[in-house]
Amino acid sequence: MEPVCGSTGNYTAKSTYESNLLALLPSLASNGSNQGFYKDTTGRVPDQVYALILCRGDTNTSACRNCLDLARQDALQLCPYNKAATIWYDNCLLRYSNSNFLNSTDNSNVIYMWNTQNVTDDLDKFNKLAGELVNRTSQYAAFNSSRRFGTGEANFTATDPNIYGLAQCTRDLSGDQCYK
Template sequence: MIYSQIVKEDRGSEEMETFHFAIVCFILSALALSSCPCHGITNVNTSLQCSEADGSATENAFQTNLENLLDTLVVKVPVSNGFYKTETGKKSDKLYGLVQCRGDMSATDCANCTKNAVAAALKECPKSKQVCAWFTWCFLRYSNQNVFGIMDETSVAITNNTDFDDPSVVSKGIYFMGGLASTAPNQPHMFQKAVLDVGQSGKRYGMAQCTLDINRADCGKCLDSQLALFRTIIGNKRGWETYGSSCFMWYHDYLFYFNISPPASEGEFRA
């Protein structure tokens, strides 16, 4: 299996100028996006991004604030509909953090994913002050800069380069995901999943979600940006996923999500 991955960095922001990626896209090669129905219902460490090592990250003040921040996220996110953001510390010692669980996750799965993401972040990025950890079921981010409410277009696309879809389905799939990008921001939790019926070629399943710290307009911009940025890579593929700091999209020919869903967020499309 061959995976394609591209990372776009928004060099225009001061935050991303200092965010040097030490670890990018650790993917379990045993899981093929195109053929393994277990992917999506198994919690996989998809990617980690660590800022440049900073010796002050090991000092007691930072470690105490980080521990308090992460402990709070672990406790609060599963009882907060899968999203929670918080901050700890004062003035220059402040830390900001959030967790966004996938919209189809139960509270138990959200809690477990958050614990896994926290453990991975602490292990792989012990001297970083800015960390992003993407798992299949959740996204963890913490930073010594205030990242709340700022739409970040940094994204990665993952697909199997050899798994091409039926040409008659390609344009329908892109249109279908474009529809999710348009409607997801208007959902109560900015999360939507849907089914595309493509006749003899079966069905395609899609999902779109934004982190709940950004507004609805920026959610739409984030999802549209991913579709535009990766169109040539994902356009003719049977399955793909995009992961970003502010939004995420999935598209597969198998049912990868759970039946749990926020209200008014599931539909069926026919082409």
């Protein structure tokens, strides 16, 4: 997926912000890959860096670490000198910013993904089932999973048999915040 480079400003080479960022990024993967989630801050305003990592709830430690190492490299290459970046991959998320986003919901960078093949049967039925599936997996992730992760599937038709869903929140959010 494409990175989301933030709009909160840029830093310069050899600046205090860059030093803080380069010190924080490696510690995220080393401290978070075992649990699949980690958040931290370093520095002082105006050079403070807020960051978190999140690995997909069904990803093992090794895959999580590999994904986070790649995300760290790509963030610096794809969003050079940007004070904020979000990198999404199939198995992980890396986000950092000079603005504090930790412990709060932020739906400004929502990504919707779908199969590019058209639904060949009843579209209304598909939309209803997909909506119910999203609600069910979101509710499970928010209130029934310590990892804030849920998956599910719904049977659609014989020609398009299954609809799959996945929901995940960062573990610094309450169940109610996650479910929003």
